[in-house]
Every structure is written in structure tokens, then in C-alpha cells.
Amino acid sequence: MELRRGLVTLGAGAALLGALLGTAAWTAPPAVARIAEEGTRATADPAVREIELSVPTSDGLVLPATLRVLADARPKLPGMVLVHGAGPGPREKYRAEAEALARAGIATLAYDKRTAGYSLLERSYSRLADDAIAAADLLRGRPEVDPDKVGLWGFSEGGWVAPLAAARAPDTAFLVVVGANGVAPLRQQTWADTIKMDHAGVTGSLVDAHARTPYRVLTAMGLFPEPFFDPAPALRSLTLPVLGVWGAQDRLTPPVESVTAYRAALDGAGNRHYTLRTVEGAEHLLRTTTDGFDKGSAFAPGYVDLVTGWVTDVAGGRLPATSVAGVGEQPRPTAAVPPPAWYESAWVQLGAPAVLVLGFAGFGLTATWRRLRGRPVVRSSWPAGVLAGAGLTTVAGTFAYLGYLQATAGRTVTPGPMLAGRPLVWLALQVLAVVAVIAAIMASARWRATANSAGRTRAALLMAAGAVFVPWATFWGLLVP
Template structure:
């Protein structure tokens, strides 16, 4: 068999593989779409008859009015300690913490739950001012012990609470629930790695969706408060602190966060771990959905500590033994110039322009009735290159967007790799081979130089780009 015939056979095989993988991409993409029958969150329980509920208005420092309610024991005969509930991430309303309000009120506490200020991106300083205003509102309520009003906050609230407590000495105590002791960017990276592990994803995709994805988002300014350091606010807290964590938390590194608290907080600190509890510190049902029921002993731990602290009997410092943690979190390094979002956007533009210009110019010439000299390797390079880039971006965005508190949906899996990801990787490999063959063939081709040069520039740039995003890595 002559060399030319062998080359044609290789090109034919690559071309058929490209068509097969294109079909595979479409099929896998359809299979990766999450089901419309999403899990319905638990209904908000009504306020039981043994408790009272009073609607209140919170007037913020910047003139906003937030709605809230105070839940308290109906049979209370003396002033009660107060507890303001500080939300986690998202634009939550009071109903999201109603189960905690009910459970803590039954511990002999007047509890204020309010609608969080809606923000496109969180601003911890602004949210802390709202918390201070909420505490002032609770202090003014009948039946509340004015000098015994404190804060409880979960997850993101653990970044907000210390800011509020350090600004307002009138806040009597702080309760941290699943509070992160690390920067939001570092916590989110650890959270994503846990989601990928839970979904069975291994290999290069794990680094792409955790490390590179979040560094790019941070560099583009899409990750609000990404580098917030919780340690200075924690060190400035003068009130006694109770911190409660679940040992099965996959969203916040509990052991690392607790270690930060013990090193940083200078006031009496109690750290408790609930074996088997998850991030929300609530009970899961048979389908793995959080219910309205708080994890056993959680409400009692908070109630006992708050009542004792409010009575002036601050518990002595105590820290439960740190539990084993799935993995140690890593601080993400700042992006180099070539990793920055302008550089990445420019790379995408050059790639798509280089790959798509080849068939677009050919189509334009055909419409005008002109001859179009084309080589099969160049056609394959243009097609597979464009499809690999667009397929990667579509899959990347779809999978990242599928992440929620339950996990992530990477689509059908094969050997620890999502099928769609394997298809994009195969297209990337074909693109590199086709680029090499096109470069080799271009040395013998004299015509149509500008179009070939643009295509080869895209092919040359594709190699480092695909390596960086893990498309050519195992």
C-alpha cells in the first residue's frame, strides 16, 4: 500500500469517528439534562399552639424595611433570652428557618426569623448591618430580656455573624451552625470536589470543575466575597461563642473550620460535633431530602448553652475531638495572566474564528460560484475543533449549573468519567491529530494560504488550551 493511500485511510477513519462522536454528544447531552421532577423542599410547618408568633418590621441602617416574626413560648412567665436567626446563602425568607425558630423557641427562647435582604450577590458587611438592626428589633419586643439577645447563623451566616457581633457590643452571644472558618472560594472548591466524588467523577474533569472553574469565576468578579477572610472578624468577637457542626457535612470542612475557631476566637468558646449530621443539621428522609426535624440533641445543645449564657453562667471553654474529614481543603492560587478571563475569552474567540472561518469562507465562495480547494484533514480539523470547543463550553456550563446542595449531575458515567466528557475529549484528540495532518499537508499545498494559516493558528492554540482545561488529560 502506498503512503498516499495509507494517509487517506487514516483520514477516513478519523472522519467516521468524528461523525460517530457528534451523534454521541447529542445523545449524551439529552441524557444529562436533569429531570423536571425535582425534589420538592419540605413544607413549612405552622407555628404550634404552644408557641406565639408576632409579626415585626426591621428598619435597616440604609432605610429598608425587612419583615420578620418573633416566635416564643406561650406559657412564658418571665423575660426570655432572644435569638436572631441569620440565614445561609441565597435570598432566603423566614420560612426557610421556621423549623429552627420553633425548635429553639421550645427551648425557652424568643426567636426572631426575618426575610433576608434580596441581593444579586452577597455583601457580608451590608448583611451584618441588617443583623444588628434585627437584634435591636428583638430587644424592643415585650417579654425579651434586653441584655440577653444573641445571634444564630448557619453556613454563610457564619461569615456574617462575626462581623455583626464585632460591631455591636449589645449582642450578648453568638451561635455558629456549620460555620466556615475559611474563605468562600476555598470552601466552595472543597464543596465541589465532594460533589464530584459523590457523583463518581474522577480524572481531569474534577480539577476542571473545581480548581479552574472557581479561579476563573473569581478572576472575572463573578464570585462575590470570594476572598473574605473570616479570621479578623472572629478575632474581634468579644461575646461567648457556641459552634455546632455535623461530622457528615460535605459543604463546609467542619474539622478545619473548628480548628480555625479554636485558634482565633479569644472569648469562651464551645465547639460541639453531631455525629452523622449533615450541613443543615436536620434529619434526612429516606430519599436523602432534609426534613423540618432538627438533628437529635441539636436544639437541646443550643437551648442549654443559650439559657446558661443568658443567666450569666457562661460555660467554660470546651471543644469536642475533631472528627475525620473527607479531604483537606486547598487554597486556590491566583490566576496567571494567561488564565485570566480576558485571556480565556480571547482564546475562545480565536479558536472559534479560526475553526469556523474555514467552512464559512468555503460556503461563501460556493454561493458566488467560485471553486473551493479543500483538503480532507483541514475539513476535519475545522469541524472537530469547533465541535470540541462548543461541546466543552456547553458541557462545562451545564454541569456547573446543575450543582446544588444535593450534589451535581454530570450525566451518564463510564469508568468514572461522564460519557459526554469522554466524547468531548475524543473530539479534542481527533482535533490535535487533524491539526498535525493539516500542517503536514499544507507544505505541499500552494493555494488558499490565508484560510489555511488562520485554521492552523487555531489548531496550534487548541493544544495548550485543551491541555489546560483537561481535555487531553486522563
């Protein structure tokens, strides 16, 4: 009987959760890449000559590269290496940028980002900086390029990498960063995902459960690369000309705080030739936008002219005076993310779900196993069956829903139908969590009355899972408004 009740609870909960997840999936857009991994492909410009090269890295890799110059360009042009943003890095992602710069008389070198030692869960900004330095060395050796006028251009993640490379390579002539972060990667990522939740109208505990808690757990497990990388030390060593450009409607990089951080660090370096600009009507990639979440196909007005004009002036010896202009839109400040606590470690975050699944699922499976073997099934209280069903549904549903949000979070989050700022799926999971807690309290008051030691052991394992469930559900926001 108790098994039947548990299965009924499990089935009802699963049916409800499945229906709501189906509704959410029906209203969601197709899965897309994260904004930080986007690039733009443009039609090749016949006025621009392309030369295929290879960048030898310090650890023995060879990275295919493309040099672009005007077909009828004069020799000894200023040159610029394009340093990738996050994600897989084929050089074609930056064809539009490379051609726009080349048309203005700036030789550009774009190279494929390394795959060895770089992935979603592994990367080293120090190693990526070495790759950028190697590309700049290759560019200096080209007859089309003036070796004394070679600089770096870094986009997004490249805004952490390119300043580090420039700080290590004193022959870097200038630095341009676009959509660069003045805060650490973990702080930036949690802010960006929180902004997406704000845009979707989500409030309450799901915001942290999606935008903060998973990243802290990944960090504790060593699976969030370079979480606390500090860009300030490299910036505080730069006295070369620096141009920083941000989209006013950037929703991935906090534009206001990043400008402030760059200004403070460059002032600390005694830099007298930096230019910081915020471009209106531009998103993270400096394409046109209406709200920062949509992206047009064209560069925002003024962006290309700003970069090409600035680089041309610097290469011509006309060093700009320090200036800061433009106002960004940052809907909320970033929040500091302290190092993970012990309960966010791998052994806790992997061990707790294992205990929950074994305790909840094992309660019903052991009864089934005994019945199949022809042994008598020890009766348990009905709250025990409810606890097993509701608990298992909540654990499985929570990971399924949070995984769905992560998998479909591109430029925006689509959480499904909502009520008062809470997605119905999440509300259903919270209700099941409360039901499980109440059932655990009721079942714990009755488990000693179990007829024999086998039944008491089975119930004790279930009670242990119930005890673990309460802090686990609280940590993931299920028992928080």
C-alpha cells in the same frame, strides 16, 4: 470535499456527544438548588405567637421580619436573630429553627434577606453584617425581650456574617453558628464540589474542570463574591460566649478544619467561654443523614437541646467553660486556592473561545459562502476539515457538559454513565480533543501548499484556532488524564 469531511466529523462528534448527554440526562435527578441555599419549612406551631415586624437597614431598605415567642411567655426573654445562609433569603426558610427556639423560651427574629446588592454574583458580608446588627437593635427594643440578652445565630454563609456583626456590635450577648466555615468561601466551594465528585466516583481531570477551574475563572472575572474573605480576624476579636455546631457528616462545610480554625481563632482572642460541638448523624443543615448527602426532615438528635440549653445557661449568667467535643468526618482536606493567573482573566477566557469558534466555524462557513456566491472554493487538506469539525464539537460540547453538571449539581453530582471513573461524555470530549490536535499538526504541515492567498488566509485562521486550542484544552483538562 474538505467541507464535506469537516461536516461529517462535526456531525459524528455531535451525534456521539448528543447520545451520551441524553443518557446522562436520562439518569440524572431533577435539577435542585445548591445545598447552601436550602431551608426547611415546617407547620406553624399554635403554641408560638408570631409578630410581624420590619427591619430598617443602614442603607434605607426595609426587610420584613417575624418575631416568634411562646404565646404564654413571660416578658424579658433572651432573644436571638437568625442570620441566613447563602442564596435567596425568605424568613420562612428558618421557621423550624425559629419555632424550636421559641418553644424553649428564646424569642427569635427571622427577617427576609436583602435582594438589593445581594445575588449569586454580588454580595457583601459587611453589608449583611450591618443588616444583622439592625435586626438585633430592633429585637432589643421589643417589650418581650431582655435587651441585655440578645445574641446572633448564623447558619452556613451566616457563619461568616454573624461573627463579623458580633465583632462590630459590642452589645451582642452571645453568638451561635451552625455549619460555619473556618476557611474562605472560594476554598470552601471548591472543596464541597470536589467532595460531590468523589461521592459520584469521578476521578481524573474532570474533577478540577468542574470543581475548581470554573470558580477560578469566575473569580478572575469578578463574578465570585467575597472569594478570599478571611473569617479569622473577626473571630479573634470575640470574647463573648460562642457556640459552634457542625454536622459530623457535613459535605458542604469542612467540619474538621472549621472546628480547628474556630478553636485557634477564639484561643487567640483569649475567649474562655466557647463551646464547639460536632453532632453525629447530622448533615450541613443539622438534619438527620446517613451519608451527608441525603437529608431527613427532622433535626439530628441532640442539636436543638444543645442550642436551647446553651443559650438558656448563658442568658441565666451560667457562662460555660471552654470545651470541644465530637469528631467530624472530612473525606479530604481543603486545598488553598491562590489568586487567579493572567490566563484565567476575563479577556483570555472569553477571547479564547471566541477565537476557537470563529476559526473552526468560519472555516466551513466561508466555503459555503463562496459557493453560494458562485465563487470557486479553494480545496484544503482533509486534516483541516477534521480539525474544524472536531475542534468546534469539542468546544461546544465542553461548555455544554460542564454547564449541565453545574446546573444539576444539588446534593450530589450525576455525571452520567462512566468507565474507570471517567464519564463517557468526558472521555468522548477528550478523544475529540486529541483528534483535533493531531489534525492541527497534520494540517499545519500542509497549509502553505494552498493554491492562492485567499485559501492560505483561510487556512491560516484555522491554524491560529488550532494553536489556541491546545492550551485552552489543556487548561480545561481535555488533554490531561
